Amino acid sequence: MYLSCMKHLVKEEQYQKTKAIVVKFGEPGGTGELLQKKLLERSDKTYNWVYDYWLEDMYLNQRLALPVNSNPAMVFPKQNFKDRKDSLRFAAHLITGVLEYKERIDTRVLPVDFARGQLAGTPLCMKQYYRLFNTYRLPGHKRDTLVIHKPGSIEQEHIIVACKNQFFVLDLVVNKKKLKEMDILTQLEKIVKMAENSEERQPPFGLLTSDGRTEWAQAREVLIKDSVNRESLAVIEKCLCVLCLDNPSGMEVGDTSRALLMLHGGGHEKMGANRWYDKPMQFIVGEDGVCGTVCEHSPFEGIVLVACTEYLMKFMTGSPSKMGRATSVSELPTPARLLWKTTPHIQDLLKASAERLQRLVRDLDMDVHKFEVYGKEFIKKQKMSPDAYIQVALQLAFYRCNGRLVSTYESASIRRFHEGRVDNIRSATSEALAFVKAMTDEKDSEKMKQLWDAINAQTNYTITAITGLGIDNHLLGLREIAQELKMERPEIFTDETYVASNQFILSTSQVPTTVEMFCCYGPVVPNGYGCCYNPQSDHLLFSVTSFHGSTETCSAVFIKALDEGLVEMRDLCRKSNKPQSIN
Numbered sequence: 001m002y003l004s005c006m007k008h009l010v011k012e013e014q015y016q017k018t019k020a021i022v023v024k025f026g027e028p029g030g031t032g033e034l035l036q037k038k039l040l041e042r043s044d045k046t047y048n049w050v051y052d053y054w055l056e057d058m059y060l061n062q063r064l065a066l067p068v069n070s071n072p073a074m075v076f077p078k079q080n081f082k083d084r085k086d087s088l089r090f091a092a093h094l095i096t097g098v099l100e101y102k103e104r105i106d107t108r109v110l111p112v113d114f115a116r117g118q119l120a121g122t123p124l125c126m127k128q129y130y131r132l133f134n135t136y137r138l139p140g141h142k143r144d145t146l147v148i149h150k151p152g153s154i155e156q157e158h159i160i161v162a163c164k165n166q167f168f169v170l171d172l173v174v175n176k177k178k179l180k181e182m183d184i185l186t187q188l189e190k191i192v193k194m195a196e197n198s199e200e201r202q203p204p205f206g207l208l209t210s211d212g213r214t215e216w217a218q219a220r221e222v223l224i225k226d227s228v229n230r231e232s233l234a235v236i237e238k239c240l241c242v243l244c245l246d247n248p249s250g251m252e253v254g255d256t257s258r259a260l261l262m263l264h265g266g267g268h269e270k271m272g273a274n275r276w277y278d279k280p281m282q283f284i285v286g287e288d289g290v291c292g293t294v295c296e297h298s299p300f301e302g303i304v305l306v307a308c309t310e311y312l313m314k315f316m317t318g319s320p321s322k323m324g325r326a327t328s329v330s331e332l333p334t335p336a337r338l339l340w341k342t343t344p345h346i347q348d349l350l351k352a353s354a355e356r357l358q359r360l361v362r363d364l365d366m367d368v369h370k371f372e373v374y375g376k377e378f379i380k381k382q383k384m385s386p387d388a389y390i391q392v393a394l395q396l397a398f399y400r401c402n403g404r405l406v407s408t409y410e411s412a413s414i415r416r417f418h419e420g421r422v423d424n425i426r427s428a429t430s431e432a433l434a435f436v437k438a439m440t441d442e443k444d445s446e447k448m449k450q451l452w453d454a455i456n457a458q459t460n461y462t463i464t465a466i467t468g469l470g471i472d473n474h475l476l477g478l479r480e481i482a483q484e485l486k487m488e489r490p491e492i493f494t495d496e497t498y499v500a501s502n503q504f505i506l507s508t509s510q511v512p513t514t515v516e517m518f519c520c521y522g523p524v525v526p527n528g529y530g531c532c533y534n535p536q537s538d539h540l541l542f543s544v545t546s547f548h549g550s551t552e553t554c555s556a557v558f559i560k561a562l563d564e565g566l567v568e569m570r571d572l573c574r575k576s577n578k579p580q581s582i583n
């Protein structure tokens with residue numbers, strides 16, 4: 001399967017070399033057989049043989065900065081706040097919803113999810129939900145750690161509020177009483193006031209979390225020499241979530257600018273330092289109505305994030321704010337501002353982090369596009385899988401921009417398995433290549449046949465991946481078990497084709513929503529695209545990212561090609577109008 005995924009993506013000579021390596025690896029009594037045996041032994045001893053390997057490979061070993069490169073964001077509908085107080089009311093209501101949702105998690109009353117779409121009806125593993133509010137990604141010199149906090153005393157429950165780059169502790173239980181929404185609002189008002197006080201202002205330490213993981217780990221080592229910093233870090237690392245109260249960014253508020261503000265905060269001069277990127281759940285409430293979440297990705301997938309945020313959105317619109325009615329905790333202590341001890345060396349570190357974040361901000365080329373010509377209902381009417389159709393359209397767009405296809409990643413949920421996260425649907429199939437070529441050269445009847453072949457290949461790969469039979473996790477397992485056995489890295493994993501197969505120039509993911517909001521994330525390689533899409537009945541929403549630094553990419557050009565290709569595909573379907581069944 002690996003060979004057939006890569007054959008048309010590398011030069012013939014390289015392919016022949018890879019084929020020989022793969023055949024040798026798979027020979028009876030060869031390295032592959034030994035590693036497979038060891039992997040089977042591992043699967044007997046673990047709940048999920050790939051989970052740890054996958055988590056390290058996908059996230060914890062990665063050294064790139066979290067904003068843009070790793071943390072996805074969910075952009076909420078633009079809010080129309082009358083004034084700051086109005087935005088704080090929204091924030092208090094949101095946090096009340098978070099606490100209600102957390103209670104559902106803690107009391108285990110969340111209903112089990114069931115698969116939809118392909119192979120609908122199977123129950124899905126719920127473990128990711130139990131990591132929404134009790135996890136923290138701790139930076140390490142070579143590898144980060146996903147810390148999972150055990151449930152502590154409820155009295156220690158707190159959130160961190162970021163305002164003007166200052167961090168405050170908002171205790172959620174005072175005098176053994178849980179804070180009501182009105183209390184939360186009172187505390188937020190106090191925090192905003194305290195943040196105004198320039199005499200007590202602390203340096204923007206959140207910036208350090210926006211840096212490369214090794215840089216941040218090194219900086220953290222310097223910080224923790226001082227007990228004041230140690231204590232502040234400990235409080236942040238144990239919070240349920242971070243609430244960022246943003247000032248107006250001054251940017252024109254559109255879908256793209258809102259997405260940018262979620263992903264990187266607009267850099268240190270805007271809201272980029274008003275964040276703590278290690279914390280998995282970070283809510284942003286901007287005075288200018290720009291709201292959403294930016295999430296550390298290692299504990300959960302976008303689909304779980306959607307479930308949580310949709311709950312919150314429905315809570316916000318469905319249950320009126322309880323400001324007036326609730327009895328409040330009478331004596332509310334002033335929330336504590338987190339203090340930092342700084343030195344000239346730490347100041348230099350902050351400056352360096354700020355500069356690196358700024359570079360990332362300047363480099364990100366983002367385009368959020370609503371394709372309104374049709375949506376998934378049209379595709380379903382053609383008796384085609386909407387997801388497969390969109391993937392084929394993405395291949396067409398890439399081909400038209402670059403004249404070739406490249407290793408593509410589409411996340412496939414494997415929550416059918418205990419602790420399952422994702423595997424990869426390799427969407428750059430040979431059938432997709434034949435189709436995109438046919439779209440330039442062939443007659444309509446030929447194009448339609450190629451489209452069907454491409455859709456069928458994509459749909460079949462999807463089913464393969466979601467049932468745990470994809471190749472990426474398996475190859476990863478074989479590679480990692482060789483490492484554990486201290487074997488020299490088998491040639492199959494040092495081969496040029498393997499390296500290319502893991503350079504995901506096109507990194508894609510479907511994150512559908514049922515309420516108005518959308519997800520976005522950055523590219524995973526310097527010359528690549530990140531493309532998150534949200535298929536709706538009558539339109540398709542795409543968030544496309546790339547880096548200005550690459551001469552090979554341009555988000556607007558990609559969007560234009562995508563737009564045109566989608567229209568051509570519809571016209572082709574309409575002309576042919578002969579639905580066939582999937583193999």
Ligand code: COA
Pocket residue numbers: 116117118301302303379380381382383384385386387388411412413414422462466509510511582
């Ligand atoms: N004819 C008509 N309708 C069809 C069809 C066909 N041939 N094939 C599928 N459909 C319908 C489905 O029944 C489904 O209907 P629904 O909207 O009523 O549920 C709908 O079209 C969507 O199905 P499809 O487009 O095939 O996709 P899917 O929902 O099965 O999703 C994946 C495919 C790969 C996206 C999904 O399995 C998955 O893994 N999602 C998780 C991705 C993820 O983790 N993202 C976040 C990463 S951070």
